[in-house]
Each structure stands twice: as structure tokens, then as C-alpha cells.
Amino acid sequence: MNTLTIAVKESKIYFSTPGAYVVGAMFLSLTGIFFVFDITAPFAEASVRGIVDWASFFIVFLAPILTMRLLAEEQKLGTLELLVTSPVRDWEVVLGKYIASYLILLMTLALTLYYVLLLYVFGQPDTGPLFAAYLGLLLHGAAALAIGLFGSSLSANQIVSAVVGSAILLILSFVDRIGEVVTGTAALVFSGMSMSQHVEDFSRGVIDTADVVYFVSIAAVFIFFTIRSLETRRWR
Amino acid sequence: MIEVNNVTKMYGNYPAITDVSFRVEAGEILGFLGPNGAGKTTTMKIVTGFIPPTSGEVTIAGYDIVTESLEARRHIGYLPETVPLYTEMNIKEYLTFMGKLRGMSGGRIASRTDDVVGVCHLEDYYTTIIGKLSKGFRQRVGIAQAILHEPEVLILDEPTIGIDPIQVVETRQLIKDLGGQQTLILSTHILPEVSQICERVIIIHEGQIIAVDSPENLAERLVGRERVDIEVKGPQQDVIKAMADVDGVQSVDRIPDEPGQVPKYRVQSELGVEIRAGLAAKVVNAGWDLLGLEGVVMSLEEIFLRLTTEEEVVAR
Numbered sequence: 001m002n003t004l005t006i007a008v009k010e011s012k013i014y015f016s017t018p019g020a021y022v023v024g025a026m027f028l029s030l031t032g033i034f035f036v037f038d039i040t041a042p043f044a045e046a047s048v049r050g051i052v053d054w055a056s057f058f059i060v061f062l063a064p065i066l067t068m069r070l071l072a073e074e075q076k077l078g079t080l081e082l083l084v085t086s087p088v089r090d091w092e093v094v095l096g097k098y099i100a101s102y103l104i105l106l107m108t109l110a111l112t113l114y115y116v117l118l119l120y121v122f123g124q125p126d127t128g129p130l131f132a133a134y135l136g137l138l139l140h141g142a143a144a145l146a147i148g149l150f151g152s153s154l155s156a157n158q159i160v161s162a163v164v165g166s167a168i169l170l171i172l173s174f175v176d177r178i179g180e181v182v183t184g185t186a187a188l189v190f191s192g193m194s195m196s197q198h199v200e201d202f203s204r205g206v207i208d209t210a211d212v213v214y215f216v217s218i219a220a221v222f223i224f225f226t227i228r229s230l231e232t233r234r235w236r
Numbered sequence: 237m238i239e240v241n242n243v244t245k246m247y248g249n250y251p252a253i254t255d256v257s258f259r260v261e262a263g264e265i266l267g268f269l270g271p272n273g274a275g276k277t278t279t280m281k282i283v284t285g286f287i288p289p290t291s292g293e294v295t296i297a298g299y300d301i302v303t304e305s306l307e308a309r310r311h312i313g314y315l316p317e318t319v320p321l322y323t324e325m326n327i328k329e330y331l332t333f334m335g336k337l338r339g340m341s342g343g344r345i346a347s348r349t350d351d352v353v354g355v356c357h358l359e360d361y362y363t364t365i366i367g368k369l370s371k372g373f374r375q376r377v378g379i380a381q382a383i384l385h386e387p388e389v390l391i392l393d394e395p396t397i398g399i400d401p402i403q404v405v406e407t408r409q410l411i412k413d414l415g416g417q418q419t420l421i422l423s424t425h426i427l428p429e430v431s432q433i434c435e436r437v438i439i440i441h442e443g444q445i446i447a448v449d450s451p452e453n454l455a456e457r458l459v460g461r462e463r464v465d466i467e468v469k470g471p472q473q474d475v476i477k478a479m480a481d482v483d484g485v486q487s488v489d490r491i492p493d494e495p496g497q498v499p500k501y502r503v504q505s506e507l508g509v510e511i512r513a514g515l516a517a518k519v520v521n522a523g524w525d526l527l528g529l530e531g532v533v534m535s536l537e538e539i540f541l542r543l544t545t546e547e548e549v550v551a552r
Contacts, residue, residue, distance in 0.1 A: 001339075002336075002337060002339075005333065005336040005337060006337075009333050012329075013324060016324065017324065077320060077321065077322065077323065078316060078318040078319070078320040079320040079321065079322060080320075081281075081286050081314075081316045081318075081320055082314070082316065082320040082334075082381070083337070084285075084286060085284045085285055085286050085309055085312065085314050086309060086334070086337045086338060087306050087307075087309045087310045087337075087338060087339060088337050089306070
């Protein structure tokens, strides 16, 4: 109930302030450009594979911008003090905010279904890989927003929050490069930790349980970190 | 209603408050008075459960603020020092949101919102974006959210800080009107504020409680004078008379002492008037022996001096 109250409040702010619109517009225009490149290339295939790879890359920067306000602003305004002295649990606060940001992601992705519609009108795409691609984006987005929210809990400054969120996402995206220079178990661990490795399967049209578990775990772990971070803020 | 037992809060190795204990009975208005940095806000934050104490315990309406936090928080209305407002909401949206967070039903929120908007004189700004309101109005919105759910315990941290004099008077009246229905803790560094509003005052200094009393009794103890103890060998009546003539001296009293010792006198003057040089000159010129001269430092008065005095003028 409290989670819902907070989710509704955050959603209202998303819709009444320009931030979410700008992020959504950037995401749509960037993916739109790469979609056009993709389908106008010689021997183009009727798939969204090209834009999924790029979309995952944009998410690294756009997700933290979407979430940076959520907890940083509360700390700056002092409303966090009000929130945590109200009869509301910390996890309700965090989850409510997370849900609101995920709603924006869902709406933005829903708008990209227009590309899919075009594919069906002008070609014969395979439904399976399309489904896998969107599942991948939904899961990758879920993990990225959780990391962004965690970044937002660390600072009262929104810019710092966004940078921290992006930094964590970048490290997680490219950690497989370390896997290439080391050998043995370490190599497996590093490439297993990498977001880009797990996104790749989805963009190829493969739904692997390991990939699903990976993104859900990342999202859960960072939501948990955010809750703990909120608690420790009161200890300082 | 509120019980604070041996609470200590350390920030690293620095104690913000040390061994603070007090009780507030139901319906009482307690003033928490101290200069800036004395530990008022830290105490408020611990009592409301925003930060946990390093040691000691706090109970609100019988619930421990740390172990039964959620239950305890249900009974509290809190206005922190920096008024926590969502500047992009209007007053109605803000109060509705706060009501929902406190688990109030839609109907109760609607009727209570009408009530508190009336009590805090915010009717004309009901749908104004909070970011556009002046500081005094924001303060009232802060108070409105604190009393919205009719909490048994109301904690206001420096509720009149930074608002203009007319609004200060109105805010104090508002707080006074709230007393009686609610148990109230009010923190402030302004002396007249507590004497106007509170039934009982705690003075805190450097993290420790140094006095607990009614404002009347405190006012007697804090007469606002400086004292000098002086030892003079000479005819008693003449000495008293001569010293009373010195500029700035208000009264001279003989301090009872053991027979055979040098007579000791307590000389009082107005706050901030230096009389020691004048006294010494008078005694020496009269040919008496000056054997001792000492300014009396009273901790309470020291602190009194550091409480805001400029705003005193405004308040009266």
C-alpha cells in the first residue's frame, strides 16, 4: 500500500517534469536512427537485432539519468527525514520508487514496438527472436534501473548519483574484457559477470535461463543494496 | 508519553549528546532550549527515530523507537529543522500524500486536510505549488503535515527559525493552540519563545541537560545580571554604601561567612556592564584593604547570554 502510494507519487512527478520525457525522447530517437541504418542496409534482415545491441548501450547512460532524482532529491530537500520517520518501511520507499522508474521504461519500450509494427508491415520477421530481444531489454533495463537507484541513494547530488550509476553499469558491461586477458576460473567469472555477454544471447534470439537469472539477481541485489544504503544513511 | 533514558549519541569520537534523560507527560508542552550546536536537533532526530542513539533508549507512547519503530512512528508528528517539502507539489497534493503514508483513509485525509489548512491559515493557497510559497507559509505547511494525522506526540525542531516577525508571532500562537490536545516538544534557541509557549523547559548545553524547570522559575534564576564577589576589610555599612555608588551597580549584599574572616560582598550589575575597575578604585581610594575580587561565572547565565537576544525585541 505504501509502496503503491510512493510509486504513484513518483510517477506523477515523472509525468509533470521534463526529465523523463527528455530521456524517453533520446532513447527513441537514438534507437530510431539505428533502426533506419539497419533496415536500409543491403540485404537487411527483418529483425530488431541491430537496435537491441545499441539500446543496451544507451541504457547504461539513460537509466541512471532516469533514476538519479529518486533518492538524491529526497536527501537534498530533507524529505527523506520525513519519509523515514513516517510509519513506512525503507523497502517500501525503495520499491515504490523503483516501480515508478520501471513504468517509464515500459512505456518507452512500448513506443519502440512501432519498429516491430513496421517490420511486420513490410517484411516477415521471426516472432521468436523479437520476443527474446524485448525480454532482454526488459531484464537489462530492470538491472540498470536498480543500479541507478542505488547510485541515487549514495548522494544528495543528482549528477554524482547519475555518474556513480553509470560507472557501475559501465564496469559491469565491460568486465568481460578482463576475462579475455586472464585465464582459467577467473576468466569464466569475469565473463560471467559481464552484462554485455548476457545481453548478447537475447539479441541473438536465445532465451537462456542463466541470462534471466543473471539480470533478475543484479536487480534484486542492487535493490537490496539501496535499502541498506538508506538505512546506513541514518547511522552516519 | 515520551521517555528518554540515558541517551548518548557519538559522531565518531565526538559526543553530540551525553546521557540525556527526560520525560514528557501527556498533554505537556516541553521547551528544549539551548544555543546553536548544543545538541537540540540531534535529540529531536533520535526521539523521532531518524537516527538511532549510540546508547540509551527512547519510548514513545510505550513503544521503543528502535525496536518497535513502526508503531512508535505512528504516534509522532514531526517538523524537522529544514522543513521537508516537495516543492513541485501543491499543498493539497502534499498533504494527501503525507496522509496516505500515515495510513489514513481517503475520507479522513479529506476532512483532516480541510481542518489543518484552516488551523494553519492556508486556505487561500490550497492549490498553490509549494515551491512558490514564502518561507513563513512553507513553515505552516510543515506544521500542517505534522498535525495532519492527529499524532499524540508532536515534535517541532526550531519551528520559528528564519521567518519574519509577524509570522513568528502567528506561528507561536498556532503552536500554543495545539498544546493541550497533544504532547509537544519544541526546540528553540530563543528564550522568550519558550516562556511564551512552554510549561516546562529543558536547557541543554554542549550535549548535556543543565537545567529543567518552569519558565517562571528559570526567569528568576536567569535574572540577566552579572555578579562580582569582593572581599574588603573596612567598616561594613560604609563599604556597602560606597560600592553601591559605583556606576552600574544594582545591589550590594553581604555574604554570610565565618566570624573572623574578611567580609565578603556580592555586587550585582546589569548584564554586560564592567564594574570591577570602578569597585577597586572606590575601595582603594577610601583607604580600605581590597583583598579579593572575582567575577562569578554562572553556567546558566553564560548560556543565557548565548541565546538569541536580538529576537527578544521582536517577540515582545
